[in-house]
Amino acid sequence: MCSTEHLRIKALQKSLPGSTVFVRSTLYGAPKDLSASNAYGAISHLQRALNPRHALLDAVAAFEEYLGCLLEIVLLDNPDLLKGDATTAEREEIKLVNWIVESADKSEILERIVEERIRALFYGNPVDVLTKPKSKLRIHGYFSDPQCKQHIDKFAEIVARRNLIAHNDGYVDRKYLREVTSTSFKLGKKIPNDSAYIKDAIGFLLCLAGKASELVLRNHYSSGVSGVLASRLKCCKSLPAI
Template identity: 30%
Template sequence: MRDSDRYLMPEGAKVVGRQDDVFEMRITIPSDEHGFFGRQCPSCTQIFRVDSSDYDALPDDLELWCVYCGHHTEHSEFLTQQQLDRAMRAVDDLGTQLIQEAINDAFRGLTRPRSRRRSGFSIEVSHRNKPFYPQPLPKINEEQLIRVRTCATCTLRYAVFGEHRFCPVCGLLPAEVVALDALAAETARLDGLAQLPAEVSASLREQGVFTRIWVDTLENLVGVVEAMTSKVFHSSVTDAATLVKGKGNIFQRLDDTADLFAATGHLDVRSVIDTPTWQRLQEAWATRHLFTHNDGLVDAKYLAKVPGSTAKTGQRLTITEAMCRQAITDTEALCRAIAALTAP
């Protein structure tokens, strides 16, 4: 009798081979209603999801990347805890039957003694071969995807549940993709604030929470552009490290960044972006610098950067949600323009 017929396994599990005492089982991992299933990083333990049809088409010796922390190892190491529990249930069912089989072999042909000595003792063994009924495998009930992402390089469809930097197959994502994702997160944060109940919103506004979040938005936009332009420049210019040495946080400064790219044979980004957009970016960057280094109090340096401002020295600037949303839109245009500078 074949092992696949010899051992009763629950639906979704099957014994497919045996070599000596080593059994090979195949256990299905059910996909969700969208055709995705989970992967869990063995390093940071966070879960992401991948499209099952895309995944099945990948090579058997595939190595996966954690989308969050970038841990890189053999794909079988990315089982989720629920998938592991499902597999262990099948292993337990097989183990139970193997133990039962071993007991049957041990007591086969054993008969009860007909007599016993007065000074000794006897042992009676009662063995009943009870039928085995496997229990259903546990279902998978993991976090469901919110939106599908598609890697522009390998076309793998996957879903994440937080800020990520890697494709499960390709590894590190392009700088432009990371930047645009970060900008989308800033918009989502502003959208979330707008959906707060009126009484909660009023209380937070009175305590200055909204203003602090708007300041943080501008701070984050500068950080997004700095990170992206640095990666783009270093990947496209051979002696990039030498050219930026001693120039401080050059990628935080818009004009200096534009000059740096232009000096290495790229187009001047200021000629790609329309003048009103560039002027708004200059104002947003100057405002961010003012709040970071001078608590928002206007100084001569700010007025030199924003000559059209009506604010006076010593006056504290005010920031609005509309200004932040416009700054996000303008920053997206800047990121796309910078990416295009080095596009093949």
């Protein structure tokens, strides 16, 4: 019996024709290779050694890293998607000029622009990466559909709870109440963070990542899903079909 907790997106490595599957990134310090498999290895480790305080923080971080990996693949394969969004503010122009002067070639300049774009997206509201066209992943049409509202609300609650644990020792604050309007938790109360919630959240994030991968394959590469990705997506029955 398949389980959403064991979803893997290894098929992505085989299904993006001509794409940069292993991408160089300096988003998290020293350059390293990011891929579907090593991003999901982090979550697999969380499932084996669950620590309620840290597991949710690491799971959300791994999910955001994976979406960042998808976005980096798309933008490096399709640099034209970067056109038309650049601000004309003087400080941004200065930053761009500095990058051009300091970079060895076009590919390095492009990598630095993509890095900045991804960082800016995740400094904002992570929900926007799924639901807004500015992410360039071409997945917003699906995730902004009313049939996905309950799933986006669930993702928003997971992110908001993660922020409570990271920044307020798990106590409900006004920011959480603004972002999760349907909650029954009261201001100043400690929010529960038990292993059942963590496992459900991890499984849900894996399903979101799988669906995002399917949409990227379809909308950017005109490719369907197959193999492991296709079989694992069958475990995610709660998400509407494309």
